[in-house]
Amino acid sequence: xxxxxxxxxxxxxxxxxxxxxxxxxxxxxxxxxxxxxxxxxxxxxxxxxxxxxxxxxxxxxxxxxxxxxxxxxxxxxxxxxxxxxxxxxxxxxxxxxxxxxxxxxxxxxxxxxxxxxxxxxxxxxxxxxxxxxxxxxxxxxxxxxxxxxxxxxxxxxxxxxxxxxxxxxxxxxxxxxxxxxxxxxxxxxxxxxxxxxxxxxxxxxxxxxxxxxxxxxxxxxxxxxxxxxxxxxxxxxxxxxxxxxxxxxxxxxxxxxxxxxxxxxxxxxxxxxxxxxxxxxxxxxxxxxxxxxxxxxxxxxxxxxxxxxxxxxxxxxxxxxxxxxxxxxxxxxxxxxxxxxxxxxxxxxxxxxxxxxxxxxxxxxxxxxxxxxxxxxxxxxxxxxxxxxxx
Amino acid sequence: xxxxxxxxxxxxxxxxxxxxxxxxxxxxxxxxxxxxxxxxxxxxxxxxxxxxxxxxxxxxxxxxxxxxxxxxxxxxxxxxxxxxxxx
Numbered sequence: 001x002x003x004x005x006x007x008x009x010x011x012x013x014x015x016x017x018x019x020x021x022x023x024x025x026x027x028x029x030x031x032x033x034x035x036x037x038x039x040x041x042x043x044x045x046x047x048x049x050x051x052x053x054x055x056x057x058x059x060x061x062x063x064x065x066x067x068x069x070x071x072x073x074x075x076x077x078x079x080x081x082x083x084x085x086x087x088x089x090x091x092x093x094x095x096x097x098x099x100x101x102x103x104x105x106x107x108x109x110x111x112x113x114x115x116x117x118x119x120x121x122x123x124x125x126x127x128x129x130x131x132x133x134x135x136x137x138x139x140x141x142x143x144x145x146x147x148x149x150x151x152x153x154x155x156x157x158x159x160x161x162x163x164x165x166x167x168x169x170x171x172x173x174x175x176x177x178x179x180x181x182x183x184x185x186x187x188x189x190x191x192x193x194x195x196x197x198x199x200x201x202x203x204x205x206x207x208x209x210x211x212x213x214x215x216x217x218x219x220x221x222x223x224x225x226x227x228x229x230x231x232x233x234x235x236x237x238x239x240x241x242x243x244x245x246x247x248x249x250x251x252x253x254x255x256x257x258x259x260x261x262x263x264x265x266x267x268x269x270x271x272x273x274x275x276x277x278x279x280x281x282x283x284x285x286x287x288x289x290x291x292x293x294x295x296x297x298x299x300x301x302x303x304x305x306x307x308x309x310x311x312x313x314x315x316x317x318x319x320x321x322x323x324x325x326x327x328x329x330x331x332x333x334x335x336x337x338x339x340x341x342x343x344x345x346x347x348x349x350x351x352x353x354x355x356x357x358x359x360x361x362x363x364x365x366x367x368x369x370x371x372x373x374x375x376x377x378x379x380x381x382x383x384x385x386x387x388x389x390x391x
Numbered sequence: 392x393x394x395x396x397x398x399x400x401x402x403x404x405x406x407x408x409x410x411x412x413x414x415x416x417x418x419x420x421x422x423x424x425x426x427x428x429x430x431x432x433x434x435x436x437x438x439x440x441x442x443x444x445x446x447x448x449x450x451x452x453x454x455x456x457x458x459x460x461x462x463x464x465x466x467x468x469x470x471x472x473x474x475x476x477x478x
Contacts, residue, residue, distance in 0.1 A: 006412055008424065054412030057422060084406060084419035108406065109421040147404045149421050175404060176421065218475075 004290065006054035007280050008244045010083075011258070012043065014071070015063040015250050018378070019092045021127035022115065024153050024188035024195060025378040026258045027063065030390075032383035034261075037250045040070040042272060044077050046248060049276035051081040055246070058083040063250065066093035072105045079106030086111060088151075091137035092130060099140050110141050111149040111178075117164040121157060127377045138172040149176040154227075155195040156346070159205040166212045166222060174220055179209060181227035185259040185314055187378045190386075194374045196346040199230045229339050234304075234311025234327035241289035241313060246280060254279040256286055259314040263323050289313050289324070298326045298333065399447075399468060400440030402478040407435055418476060434467055438477060444468065 016031040028034075038046070047058070058078050065071055066089055078085050087102065088111045099110075112134065115122040119131035141148045150169045152158070158165065162179065169177040181202070184192045197205075206224060213222045228235050238245045238257045247255040252272040255261055261268060266288070269279035280286055288294065292305055299310040311327020319328040320335045328335040376382060401407050406419045416432035418425040427435065433454075437447045448461050471477050 054410070056410055056417065056419065057424060059422065082408060084424075086422055108419075109404075111421065145403070147421055 004281055005243065007050065007246045007276075008055055009057040009059075009246070010047070010050045010055045011059040011061055011245070011247045012047070012065075012074075013061050013063065013247060013249050013258075014043070014065045014068045014074070017067045018062060018064040018090070019067075019128060020064070020090050020130065021377040021379050022153070022187070023125060023191045023375045023377055024155065024182050026183070026186050026188070027378065028186055028259070028262050029190060030262075030383060030387040032380045033387050034249065034251045034253070037068075038252045038272065040073060042252065043070075043074055046252075046271050046276060047074070047078050047081060047083070050246070051078075051083060053276055053280065056082070056084060057086070059086045059088050061088040064090050064092055066098065072098075072101045075102055075107050076105035079108075084108050089113070090126075090130065091134045092128075094137045094140065096140050096144075099144050099146075103144055103146070107146070109147045109149065111151055112138055112141060114150055114152045114165070114168070116152070116158045117161050117168045121161070125157065135172070138174075142173045147175050148173065149178060150174040151178040151180055153180045153182055154197075154205070154225075155182045156197040156201060157195075159197050159201050162205040163208045163212065166209070166216075169222075170216065170220055176221045176223065178223045178225065180223075180225045183225075184229075185318070186262075187376065189318055190376050191374075192342065193345070196342055197227070197230075198347045198350055199343055200347070202227050202230045228311075228315075228327075228329045229343060232329055232331050232336075232339075234308040234330045236308045237312035237315075237327075240309040242280070242286040243290070243309070246276070246286075254283070254286075256289075257314065260285075263314065263317055265323075294324055296324065296326060298330075302332065398440050398443050399438040399472075399477045401435060401438050402476055405476055407432075430463070431467060431471075434464055435471070435476070438468075438471075 015037055016027055016034065060071065060075065065087060075085055085106065085108045087107055087109070091112050114134055115125040122131040123129050138148065150172065152165050154162070165179070166177060182188050182195050188195060209222060209224050216222060226233065226235060241256050245257065247258055248271060249255060249261065252270045253261060253268045254271050255268055260266070266285050268285045269283040271279060292300055295305065295310050299305050311330060313323045315329065316325040316327055317323035319338050325335065326333040329339055330336065404420050408417060408419065410417050413426065416427045418427060433451060434447065437450060444465070448464050451464060452458050452460050468477065
């Protein structure tokens, strides 16, 4: 194996607390079990160690990072270390005063999430009344001169609105718009049947994105995150396991990606008692899927292995039960049929709905809609209940 | 407008800094990084909004004892502008 390169990118998940209840949340389903947060001094030590190893991009995320009242202090510390600092937020809690305090602490950029271009769907998917607030926060971010990225997680319910979402981002003066097609982990995996678009729905939306992209060239970048189930192309997940990226969970667990802590058979290092250097270079967890030695011959003999690194380990585990398997979205995977079955189930459902004469948009904002859509909202009680049920 | 009289500056979205671990200058932007080669870094370091293109060329020609850098510098600046690195 080549020499291990240092981490370049640290994602600091400061807290799992969040005022929103998004059905596609990337936090682990059992997050409520891990509610002991690292204190300010420990976070500062971790940031210093990561910077010394070479990390230069730093995301403050969560949960909602603004729930931490030491965020300004951590941003100031990170900036003085030379990090490029990104705040990844729902916007809840970002008052004018806090935005200004973060600016003077040296915050470089804010990424604001939206769930849709409509108040109804935004508020429905997050189970909060946050659409108007987010619109105000976008104006605050711009008025204070921050680069602003809007992020919208895409799924069957908002894909038909993609043109309006792009218009909204343009009106708000976003520098980038990230249309993040749902990746099925954590809460999104639980809700996959309800959220899954059909291949046609994705292709229609993508065509609209491409048309706008040409129109917006030079003004606003529009990223379309590959819907890898439908694209049938493994993503180069995290640019390779333990290659550039380290996530630090609120309790100090060091992880190779957002989702890895649900993989069985791992003991992830905890930065309360392990240094960033030891965690990155020496831990079994970070070394397990580094390089190519772990690959089956399906990946190990494939010309793409240097580009996609075998795809995503968490996806392999969720779909096949084996984290070292070829990513099942790959047509070379013996499990590709399971992905196709999920996509055709979505198509069958749409066909059935149109045969029955029910409107194609199944969500209605009436009592009982949540239950009918079969959605499981992220929340502490649900997290604890699901953890107890799987124990 | 004669482009040689422009005073290019690194765009506010980007930050230019030296990374000791990588032994390299980098451009940082929201959740991304471009690693720069030496000529690119030497040019961008001088794009501070005060120096004109003419002055940047003159400084580089003096620093590297080479009087034929104008075309290369202009070509790079035009590319950098297209990528949004300069304002």
